[in-house]
Amino acid sequence: MQHARTRRPAASHWLAALAFLLCPALALAQVKIGLVLSLTGPAASLGIPARDTAAMFPTEIAGQKVQYIVLDDASDTTQAVQDTKKLIDEDHVDAIIGSSITPNTLAMLDVIAAGQTPTISLASSAKIIEPVDEKRRWMFKTPQTDAMMAGAIVEHAVARNVKTLAYIGQADALGETFYAEVAKAAQQHGIRIVANERFNRTDPSVTGQVLKIVAANPDAVVVGAAGTPAALPPRALKERGYKGLIYHNHGVGNRDFLRVCGADCNGTFLPASPVLVAAQLPEDYPGRRLALDYISRYEARYGALSVSAFGAYTWDAGLLLQGAIPVALKSAAPGTPAFRAALRDALESTRGLGDTNGVVNMSATDHLGLDAHARVMVEIRDGKWIYQPPH
Incomplete structure (x- = not known):
């Protein structure tokens, strides 16, 4: 124009x-x-x-x-x-x-x-x-904000009796700031962080970092990354037989991530925008109508x-x-x-x-x-986001 x-x-x-x-x-x-x-x-x-x-x-x-x-x-x-x-x-x-x-x-x-x-x-x-x-x-x-979403992750983990946590995030401002919020929320709830690793967006593998995490045997792992590069940690964790909980940052809320991560993301969780699961939310949930319209x-x-x-x-x-x-x-x-x-x-x-x-x-x-209504917890199952109502 x-x-x-x-x-x-x-x-x-x-x-x-x-x-x-x-x-x-x-x-x-x-x-x-x-x-x-x-x-x-x-x-x-x-x-x-x-x-x-x-x-x-x-x-x-x-x-x-x-x-x-x-x-x-x-x-x-x-x-x-x-x-x-x-x-x-x-x-x-x-x-x-x-x-x-x-x-x-x-x-x-x-x-x-x-x-x-x-x-x-x-x-x-x-x-x-x-x-x-x-x-x-x-x-x-x-x-x-990352503070809102880190809080949602830790609250979900506490409800599942998580006592120890590992973190793997991008080696940039996103990875650092999200780790700071996760660490703060974990401390407030008495969860101990036993590993803290980083990787670059362009890295082809995170095997070394994941081996350190698996050796620490945490109850849960938080991945602080956005977009398709965030598929690397859960894939490597599953390959190494990790059985604990895996959480993502809300930077993975798109279908390209689901496609790239595939079955390796089944059973993992993330705090997300309500738009991802708008049709599954209660009728009176704030934002539901406008999310469905969009x-x-x-x-x-x-x-x-x-x-x-x-x-x-x-x-x-x-x-x-x-x-x-x-x-x-x-x-x-x-x-x-x-x-x-x-x-x-x-x-x-x-x-x-x-x-x-x-x-x-x-x-x-x-x-x-x-406010807190702007975040919901979802589980990834078979390439879909499934709303997890609060307990």
Whole structure:
């Protein structure tokens, strides 16, 4: 889509032109939304459903044309920063959605703060938005935090009399931050961590790390990884005859992961977005109706069983912007610093907004706005997610 050209009014219509200039809401400039997504590389299974969901976004909001500019960060932090700079400095976007993964989003923080551009991350770490300081005041997110999900894992493990725990995670910001939350929750519940291992997203094998874990004989293992690379640890654990519980990070909520992991993931658990099991939830569960609506729209376009949590997180980011853009338009025109600031303020003032994860109530200190209803525990069985009601 080409950039909109400013219309020059005829001299006989100077009064109309003056009214146009004095009323930002009537401006013809498009709202521009940039998306930094992991469309290639190890995290592609997260970014592709996000891109496909963005293709379903409205092209007009509150009477204003909206342009979406999608860039691939290739699952790489340096590329994510370059993409962000391009969107801000060259494309002059009003807001950004992305990145798909924690390391990339954290790398984008300085650029976003310097450019004062409101951004909605699709990644998990609480460090993306906490604390809401001068840098993070421009950053929001839609996925549940790692703290919320680590807590769900440990609560589930406690109910199954787990006393010892091992951790294997990616050797990046996601793996480190998720481990910190798992360790904190485990300590609070008297669970001892007996092994702590790392692997790279591009590693072909985790045999060495798994041998150390099996030797420690934990009651349960937590895998802190996202996308298809997260299939390596459960596969290696099953090959070594491990019989304990296996938990995943919520970064595996897509069917590409189920396909790659196959039977090795049968009987494993993960805390997940309600969208994965929306049809199995009680009728009055928060977010169920909107989750089913999103699933219906997505699968009508991309095929049955194609939905993933990462597409849903993107849909929720779109809902946030659809609520905030009309508010910002009342005070400033798109393409201006004033509009970006007004959009940031409108996002932070979001209250009672329903999305696929529940109800969003943001504040000056909470740029996620979700409660515990936004997480559910599911079991993987024969390539399906099965809802596990709380005991």
